Amino acid sequence: EDSYEEECDYLFKAVLIGDSAVGKSNLLSRFSKDEFRLDSKPTIGVEFAYRNVHVGDKIIKAQIWDTAGQERFRAITSSYYRGALGALLIYDITRRTTFENIKKWLFELRDFSNPDTVVVLVGNKSDLRQSREVEEDDGKSLAESEGLYFLETSALENVNVEEAFLVMIGRIHEVVT
Ligand code: GDP
Numbered sequence: 001e002d003s004y005e006e007e008c009d010y011l012f013k014a015v016l017i018g019d020s021a022v023g024k025s026n027l028l029s030r031f032s033k034d035e036f037r038l039d040s041k042p043t044i045g046v047e048f049a050y051r052n053v054h055v056g057d058k059i060i061k062a063q064i065w066d067t068a069g070q071e072r073f074r075a076i077t078s079s080y081y082r083g084a085l086g087a088l089l090i091y092d093i094t095r096r097t098t099f100e101n102i103k104k105w106l107f108e109l110r111d112f113s114n115p116d117t118v119v120v121l122v123g124n125k126s127d128l129r130q131s132r133e134v135e136e137d138d139g140k141s142l143a144e145s146e147g148l149y150f151l152e153t154s155a156l157e158n159v160n161v162e163e164a165f166l167v168m169i170g171r172i173h174e175v176v177t
C-alpha cells in the first residue's frame with residue numbers, strides 16, 4: 001500500500017483552494033487515505049499529500065497541496081500556487097457565500113499560476129440535500145462561462161471525490177505530454 005516508493009514517470013503539483021470549511025482537507029484525506037473527519041481540524045499541519053495514479057502505462061505522482069488554514073485570512077501566498085499545474089476550486093453547496101467567493105479565488109489563481117493550469121470547480125457536501133443553497137445548474141453555468149470542469153462531490157459519502165481528482169490529473173497529463 002505504500003506507493004511512495006513506487007517509481008513514477010511524472011510528478012506534478014496541484015492545489016486546493018476555496019473558503020474555509022468547504023471541505024478541502026477532507027476531500028484530500030478521502031482521496032489520499034480514504035479517510036473522513038466529522039470534526040473540523042483546520043490545521044492538520046500537513047502541507048501536502050501524494051497519490052500515485054496510473055494513466056495508460058504511465059505512473060503519475062500527484063502532489064496535492066492543502067492550505068494550513070491561511071484561507072481564513074486570505075493570506076495564501078504566491079508560493080502556494082507556484083508551479084501548480086492543476087487546481088480544485090471548492091465551494092460548499094450549503095453556503096451561498098462560498099460560491100460567490102469562487103470568482104475571487106479564480107482571479108487570484110489566474111494571477112499567480114500558469115495560464116494553462118487545469119481548473120476543476122467542485123461543489124462539495126452534496127450529501128446535505130436539505131440545506132442546499134447553490135443549485136447544481138449554478139455551478140454548471142459558472143464552470144461553462146469560465147471554461148472549467150465541474151463536479152459536485154461528497155467527501156462524507158465518498159461521491160465523485162476520486163472523479164474530481166482524476167479529471168484534473170488526466171487533463172494535466174494531456175497538457176504536459
Ligand atoms: P476546509 O477548511 O476547507 O479544509 O474544510 P474541512 O475539510 O476541514 O471540513 C470542514 C467541515 O465540513 C468539517 O466539519 C467536515 O467534517 C465537514 N465536511 C467536509 N466535507 C463534507 C461533506 O462532503 N459532507 C458533509 N456533510 N460535511 C463535510
Ligand code: MG
Nearest residue numbers: 024025042069
Ligand atoms: Mg483545511
